[in-house]
Amino acid sequence: xxxxxxxxxxxxxxxxxxxxxxxxxxxxxxxxxxxxxxxxxxxxxxxxxxxxxxxxxxxxxxxxxxxxxxxxxxxxxxxxxxxxxxxxxxxxxxxxxxxxxxxxxxxxxxxxxxxxxxxxxxxxxxxxxxxxxxxxxxxxxxxxxxxxxxxxxxxxxxxxxxxxxxxxxxxxxxxxxxxxxxxxxxxxxxxxxxxxxxxxxxxxxxxxxxxxxxxxxxxxxxxxxxxxxxxxxxxxxxxxxxxxxxxxxxxxxxxxxxxxxxxxxxxxxxxxxxxxxxxxxxxxxxxxxxxxxxxxxxxxxxxxxxxxxxxxxxxxxxxxxxxxxxxxxxxxxxxxxxxxxxxxxxxxxxxxxxxxxxxxxxxxxxxxxxxxxxxxxxxxxxxxxxxxxxxxxxxxxxxxxxxxxxxxxxxxxxxxxxxxxxxxxxxxxxxxxxxxxxxxxxxxxxxxxxxxxxxxxxxxxxxxxxxxxxxxxxxxxxxxxxxxxxxxxxxxxxxxxxxxxxxxxxxxxxxxxxxxxxxxxxxxxxxxxxxxxxxxxxxxxxxxxxxxxxxxxxxxxxxxxxxxxxxxxxxxxxxxxxxxxxxxxxxxxxxxxxxxxxxxxxxxxxxxxxxxxxxxxxxxxxxxxxxxxxxxxxxxxxxxxxxxxxxxxxxxxxxxxxxxxxxxxxxxxxxxxxxxxxxxxxxxxxxxxxxxxxxxxxxxxxxxxxxxxxxxxxxxxxxxxxxxxxxxxxxxxxxxxxxxxxxxxxxxxxxxxxxxxxxxxxxxxxxxxxxxxxxxxxxxxxxxxxxxxxxxxxxxxxxxxxxxxxxxxxxxxxxxxxxxxxxxxxxxxxxxxxxxxxxxxxxxxxxxxxxxxxxxxxxxxxxxxxxxxxxxxxxxxxxxxxxxxxxxxxxxx
DNA sequence: GCTACTCGGGG
DNA sequence: GTGTACGAGTAGC
Numbered sequence: 001x002x003x004x005x006x007x008x009x010x011x012x013x014x015x016x017x018x019x020x021x022x023x024x025x026x027x028x029x030x031x032x033x034x035x036x037x038x039x040x041x042x043x044x045x046x047x048x049x050x051x052x053x054x055x056x057x058x059x060x061x062x063x064x065x066x067x068x069x070x071x072x073x074x075x076x077x078x079x080x081x082x083x084x085x086x087x088x089x090x091x092x093x094x095x096x097x098x099x100x101x102x103x104x105x106x107x108x109x110x111x112x113x114x115x116x117x118x119x120x121x122x123x124x125x126x127x128x129x130x131x132x133x134x135x136x137x138x139x140x141x142x143x144x145x146x147x148x149x150x151x152x153x154x155x156x157x158x159x160x161x162x163x164x165x166x167x168x169x170x171x172x173x174x175x176x177x178x179x180x181x182x183x184x185x186x187x188x189x190x191x192x193x194x195x196x197x198x199x200x201x202x203x204x205x206x207x208x209x210x211x212x213x214x215x216x217x218x219x220x221x222x223x224x225x226x227x228x229x230x231x232x233x234x235x236x237x238x239x240x241x242x243x244x245x246x247x248x249x250x251x252x253x254x255x256x257x258x259x260x261x262x263x264x265x266x267x268x269x270x271x272x273x274x275x276x277x278x279x280x281x282x283x284x285x286x287x288x289x290x291x292x293x294x295x296x297x298x299x300x301x302x303x304x305x306x307x308x309x310x311x312x313x314x315x316x317x318x319x320x321x322x323x324x325x326x327x328x329x330x331x332x333x334x335x336x337x338x339x340x341x342x343x344x345x346x347x348x349x350x351x352x353x354x355x356x357x358x359x360x361x362x363x364x365x366x367x368x369x370x371x372x373x374x375x376x377x378x379x380x381x382x383x384x385x386x387x388x389x390x391x392x393x394x395x396x397x398x399x400x401x402x403x404x405x406x407x408x409x410x411x412x413x414x415x416x417x418x419x420x421x422x423x424x425x426x427x428x429x430x431x432x433x434x435x436x437x438x439x440x441x442x443x444x445x446x447x448x449x450x451x452x453x454x455x456x457x458x459x460x461x462x463x464x465x466x467x468x469x470x471x472x473x474x475x476x477x478x479x480x481x482x483x484x485x486x487x488x489x490x491x492x493x494x495x496x497x498x499x500x501x502x503x504x505x506x507x508x509x510x511x512x513x514x515x516x517x518x519x520x521x522x523x524x525x526x527x528x529x530x531x532x533x534x535x536x537x538x539x540x541x542x543x544x545x546x547x548x549x550x551x552x553x554x555x556x557x558x559x560x561x562x563x564x565x566x567x568x569x570x571x572x573x574x575x576x577x578x579x580x581x582x583x584x585x586x587x588x589x590x591x592x593x594x595x596x597x598x599x600x601x602x603x604x605x606x607x608x609x610x611x612x613x614x615x616x617x618x619x620x621x622x623x624x625x626x627x628x629x630x631x632x633x634x635x636x637x638x639x640x641x642x643x644x645x646x647x648x649x650x651x652x653x654x655x656x657x658x659x660x661x662x663x664x665x666x667x668x669x670x671x672x673x674x675x676x677x678x679x680x681x682x683x684x685x686x687x688x689x690x691x692x693x694x695x696x697x698x699x700x701x702x703x704x705x706x707x708x709x710x711x712x713x714x715x716x717x718x719x720x721x722x723x724x725x726x727x728x729x730x731x732x733x734x735x736x737x738x739x740x741x742x743x744x745x746x747x748x749x750x751x752x753x754x755x756x757x758x759x760x761x762x763x764x765x766x767x768x769x770x771x772x773x774x775x776x777x778x779x780x781x782x783x784x785x786x787x788x789x790x791x792x793x794x795x796x797x798x799x800x801x802x803x804x805x806x807x808x809x810x811x812x813x814x815x816x817x818x819x820x821x822x823x824x825x826x827x828x829x830x831x832x833x834x835x836x837x838x839x840x841x842x843x844x845x846x847x848x849x850x851x852x853x854x855x856x857x858x859x860x861x862x863x864x865x866x867x868x869x870x871x872x873x874x875x876x877x878x879x880x881x882x883x884x885x886x887x888x889x890x891x892x893x
Numbered sequence: 894g895c896t897a898c899t900c901g902g903g904g
Numbered sequence: 905g906t907g908t909a910c911g912a913g914t915a916g917c
Contacts, residue, residue: 011905042906097906115906178904187899252903286910300902304911312902331904389910671914722901896911 001151002349004135006130006165008242009293009381010119012094013145013275019094021122022146023156023415024272024293026135026165032148032240034272034293035136037156039069040122042097043090044114045074045408046104051087054108058089059675067092075407077112077554080490081471086112086408091726094118112408116399123379124400126156130375130382133161145275146291147237156787164372164528166205167413169199170241171299171359172232172405174253175351178334181753186259190225192338194257195351202239206883209352215344226264227573229257236270243295243368244270247314250298254289257763270294288387295383299361302698306367311720318357321365327353332750337442356400369528372533377506393539394546396552401498410553421557428557433447434568434589436575438638440806444691446599448587448646449610451617453570454626455537456592457544458503460566465489467497468547468554485565487558499547499554503540507624510536513678523826567591569815574617574627582613603649606632634658635688639665639806647688660688666801675716676795679703683800693807700800702813707791717791718759723752735773736760743775762787852859 012019019042023035039794048054055069067090073083091097094117100112116124128134138153175193176184190212197207213227214221222228236244246253258280261268268277272293281288289296302316303309310316315326329337337347362368374385378393379400385393393642394407402409413421453459460466461639464481472480472488479491492500517529546552546804548560556670575586575594585597596613600606610629633646643664649656659831667680679700686696721736727744735760743758745753752758760773774784792815801811 044906091906094906099906101906113906118906121906174904176904184904246903248902253900256903281905281907281909288909290905300904301910304901313904334904387909894917896915896917901910901912904907 002034002135002137003027003151004133004159005035005379006133006160006161006163008295009128010123010128010130010270010278011292012118013273013597014093014121017092019118021119021197021274022130022292023134024148024549026242028165030166030168032272032293033136033827034146034148034150035134035153036139036141036150037122037126037151037153040125041090041092042094042118042121043088044097044101044116045112046087046089046108047076047084047110048087048108050083053105054087057106057107058100060256061103062091062096065092065096065100066090070173072497073406075469077402077410078468078556079471080469080476080478080495081473082863083406083779094121102878105179111411113411114408115411120396121574122397124396124403127158127381127400128156128885130157130385131164131372132376132379133159133163135159145273147272148240148438152696162528164369167199167242168240169245169297169359169362170236170239171197171245171355171362172244172249172253173351173354173358174256175334175347176181177338178331180332180335181751184256186256187263189388189734191228191256191260192225193348193351194228195348195355196232196235197352197355197364199359202235206354207352209236209348211344211348215341216504217350219348225260226266227266229261229266232257233266233270235578239730240272241294243297243362244291245297245299245358245362246299247298247361248300250289250301251287255282255287260290267509270409273570277559287815290383294385297362299358301368303361307367309565314354321361322357323831324357324360326350326357337466347431352401365630366527369443369531370534372840373528373531374538374775377509377530377535377539386717387775390542390551391546391552394542397539398498398554405498405501412553413551413555418550421555424557425550428561430557430560431564431568432590434571435591435641436589436594438644439590440639440642442637442687442693443587443633444635444808446597447601447603447606447612448636449596449598449606450630450648451596451610451614451627452593452594452630453567454628455507455540456567456570457563458507458540459623459625460563461497462500462507462569463502463625464562464566465492465497465500466559466562466566467499468556468559469499470497470586471556471559483562483565484559484569485663485750487562489562499543503543506536506540510540545847559567570621570625573662575619577620582718586642587636593630597632601634603634603651605634607651619822633661635691637684637687637803637806639802645684645688660685667800671719671721673717673719673795675703675707675712676792676799678716679796680799680803683803687803687807693809697804697809697814700796700804701816703796704792704815707786707788707796709788710788712791714761714779714786717761717786718776719761720757720759722757727752730876733768733770735762735770738770739773739775747777764788764791 001050006029007023007025009024010021018038021037022039023037024032026032043640051071051508057065058069070088071085072088075083091100095338097114101111105111111240123129133155136151137155138151141150141152143150158222173195175189177189178184179189192212194210195207198205208220209227210220210222210223210231212222214223220231222231238360251839257280258268266327271291276292277291278291299690307321309320319325329346329350334347337343337377372386374393375382378385379396381395389817400408402781464483466489470489472490478494479487481491484865513529513533513536517526517533520526520529544563547554547556547563549555570674571589571592571594575589578584578594578596579586586594587597588595593761596605598609614629621627631648631650633648636644636646645662647658648661649658678798682699683696686692686699722742723737727737737762740752740758760775761779762769762772763774763779764787766774770791772787791796797811799812800814804814
C-alpha cells in the first residue's frame with residue numbers, strides 16, 4: 001500500500017534488540033497512520049589516533065551492543081581543514097549510547113554526534129521534518145500496541161506539499177476538590193470534574209463535562225473519580241485527538257491527572273500506543289508531558305508568548321482576545337458548589353466554559369500556524385517546537401546540513417567546557433552592535449529618514465562567509481576575509497561555509513514565499529504563507545545568537561565577535577558616508593539602522609530621496625549587504641539610547657500608513673496604575689502626533705489637579721498584585737500584602753489567600769508607604785482620602801518627567817510652579833515658541849488642516865482629542881479637524 | 894549596567 | 905529518553 005501523510009510525532013521502541021522508529025501522521029482525509037521503520041541503527045563518530053585499539057576496547061566492553069565499526073572520512077566542524085579519518089561506531093540500542101560515550105570519552109581525542117535523539121537521527125538521515133509530508137510504501141501491519149492503522153515501511157520519501165491537514169483538538173479543564181488555605185495537592189485532593197471541548201463534534205457534541213458523582217442534567221455522571229478517569233481515557237481513545245490543549249495544562253491539569261491516575265493505580269495510556277504510558281517530567285516549577293502520537297499545546301503558554309498583557313488569567317485573556325468571559329466562580333466557592341445539589345450546575349457550566357475558552361484560543365486565533373511553519377523550516381517536531389527554545393531548531397538544521405556536506409557536528413558542551421568558555425569570554429569579551437550617541441530632544445522640523453540593513457547579521461555571515469567551518473586557525477595559502485576584530489575566514493570560492501549556505505536558503509526561501517503571499521488573494525492561504533515567511537525570518541535571525549550561545553555545539557567566540565565587528569564597522573561607515581557625501585545629519589543609529597534628519601515635510605519627496613541614498617549606498621556595499629529605506633518619522637522624540645518614540649509613516653503598495661512607534665519608553669508596567677499608563681500615552685500622542693508640547697503640559701497639569709481634587713476614579717489609581725505565598729512568609733513589607741493582612745484582620749472568616757489578586761490604593765497618613773495600602777472597597781466604605789502627594793510625585797511624575805526633561809520642561813513647570821500657568825495654558829492655548837508646525841503636505845492629495853489642535857464631529861459637535869479609528873463619531877457624523885479658528889475636513893494618510 | 898532571584902497560570 | 909530544560913521583570917550590587 002501507499003499513503004501520503006503529514007508527520008505529527010515520531011518516537012521509537014525496541015523490538016528484538018533493535019530500534020523500530022514509529023512515525024505518526026495523518027493523510028489528507030484525516031486518517032491517522034503509524035509508519036514503522038527498522039532501517040537505521042544508532043551511530044556516532046570518534047576521533048582517535050588509534051582506532052584499532054578503541055574498536056577492540058568497545059567490543060570487549062560492550063560486546064554485541066556494537067553492531068559495527070568503520071573508518072570514514074569527514075570534515076571536522078571547527079576550523080578550515082581537510083577531511084580526516086574518523087571511527088564511525090554503529091550500535092543497537094539508542095539508550096545505551098550515553099554509557100558507551102561516557103566510557104570511551106577519556107580514551108579518545110573527540111566524539112561527535114553521540115547525543116542526538118534517535119528520532120531526530122532518523123528524521124535527519126531520511127530528510128523527514130516535523131509537520132512535513134512523506135510518501136510511504138509498505139505493508140499493513142497488525143500490532144496489539146498501536147492504536148491506529150500501521151504500516152511496515154518499505155520506503156519513505158519526503159514530498160513537497162504546502163497543505164496542513166486539519167488537526168483534531170481536545171481542550172480539557174479539570175476541577176479539583178479545593179481545600180481552603182492550601183493549594184490542592186494530587187496525593188490528597190481528588191479531581192471532581194473534567195470538562196472537555198471538541199474542535200470537531202464528537203458523537204454529535206461540542207463539549208462534555210464528566211462529573212465524579214451522580215447529577216441530573218447535561219453531564220456524564222460517574223460514580224467515582226476512578227470511573228471518571230476511565231471515561232476520560234475512553235473518550236480520548238475514541239475521539240482520538242491530535243492535539244490536547246488547556247489553559248495552563250502543562251503546569252496543572254496534565255500533571256494532576258497523571259498523578260491521580262498513578263495514585264489510583266490506573267494505566268496511564270492516553271497516547272496512540274498502549275505500551276508507552278504518559279509521563280511527566282518536572283524541572284523546577286516547569287513540567288512537560290509527552291503523549292506518544294499526540295501533541296500537548298498549552299494555550300496559556302502560547303498566549304503569553306504571542307501577546308502582551310498585564311496579567312494572563314484566562315478571564316483577562318479571553319475577554320481581550322475572544323470577547324468572552326469566564327463564568328463568575330471563585331475557586332473558594334468550588335467546595336461549596338460541589339456539595340450543594342442546587343448549586344452544582346454553576347460549577348459545571350463554569351468548567352465547561354473554561355474548556356471552551358481554552359479551545360477557542362487555539363481555533364479562533366490560530367496561533368499554531370506559526371509553530372507549524374517553524375517545524376517545517378527547522379525540521380523539528382511540533383511538540384518540541386512548542387516546548388523547546390531556539391537551539392533545538394538551529395541544531396536540527398545544522399545537523400542536517402553538516403551531514404549533507406560531509407561534516408560531523410560537535411557534542412553539546414559539558415560542564416567543564418562551559419566553564420572554559422565563560423572564562424575565555426571574560427577575558428576576550430563579547431561585543432554587540434554599535435549604538436550612536438543621540439542628542440536627546442524632539443525632532444519635528446522636517447523629517448527623520450530611517451534606513452536599515454536588511455537582515456544585517458545574516459547578510460554579514462553570507463557576504464564574508466563566516467562559519468566555524470571556514471575559520472582559519474593557522475596560516476594557509478588560501479584567499480580569506482579578515483574581520484575588523486581580526487578573525488579570518490576563507491572565501492566562499494575556497495569553501496562555502498555551512499551556516500552561510502543555510503542562511504542563503506532561508507533568505508531566498510523567505511523572499512519566494514513573500515512574493516507568493518503578495519499575489520495570494522485567499523486570506524486563509526495568505527495567512528499560511530505569512531506564517532511561513534515569518535518562520536524563515538525567525539530562523540535566519542537566530543543563527544547569530546546561536547554562534548555566541550555558550551551551550552551551542554558550534555560556539556566560537558571569534559565567530560560571534562567577527563559578526564558584530566563587521567556590523568559596527570558597516571554602520572559607522574554608512575553614517576560617515578551619509579554625513580560627508582550627502583551633508584545630512586545623523587540623529588541616531590542602533591546596530592543595523594541609521595536615522596537621518598532631512599529638511600522637508602513632503603513624505604513623497606523624502607521617500608524618493610531616502611530610497612535613492614539607500615540604493616547608492618547599497619551599490620557600494622560588498623556581497624548581499626543591502627541598506628533599505630525603511631520609513632519616515634514625521635516627528636521623533638528621543639530620550640536616550642534605545643529610548644524613543646516617533647510618528648512613523650510607511651509606504652505599502654504606494655499607500656502611506658502611519659503609527660506611533662515606541663522603543664524603550666514603557667507605558668505599561670505592572671506596578672503603574674492605569675492613570676499613569678493613560679496619561680503617558682496621551683502625552684506621547686500630543687507631543688508626537690500633534691506636536692503640541694504646551695497642550696501636553698496643560699494636560700499633565702490638569703491630571704495633577706484632578707488627583708489633588710480626588711476626581712480620579714479609584715480604579716485608575718489602583719495597582720493589582722498577587723499573593724504568591726502565605727501572608728506570614730513575606731519578609732519584606734509589600735503594599736499588597738499589608739492590604740491583604742488588613743483584610744484578614746477585618747474579616748477573619750474570609751481571608752485572602754495565596755493566588756488572590758489584591759487591588760490597592762495608597763491613602764493618606766504618616767506611616768510607611770506599604771502600610772498605607774488599602775483596597776478600593778475599604779476606601780469607599782470608610783471614605784478614606786487617597787494620598788494625592790504619592791500619586792503625583794511617586795506614580796505620575798517620574799515617568800512623565802523623563803519625557804519632558806528632554807524638551808526642557810522642568811518638574812516645577814509641570815506642577816505649575818515654574819513658568820506662570822495662565823488660564824490660557826490650562827485652556828490648551830498654544831505657546832508659539834514651543835509649537836512645532838506639524839501640518840502635513842502630501843503630493844497627490846491636498847486637503848490639509850494646519851496644526852489641528854482637536855477634532856470635532858460635523859453632526860453633533862462633540863469634541864475629540866484625536867480622530868476616531870473609524871473616522872466617525874458615535875452618532876455617525878464625520879470627524880472634522882479643528883485648529884486655528886477653522887474647521888476642515890481631516891484626511892488620514 | 895550587570896547578574897541573581899522571583900514568580901507566573903492553574904484550583 | 906543518544907534527556908539536565910522557561911522568560912520577563914525586579915531587586916540588589
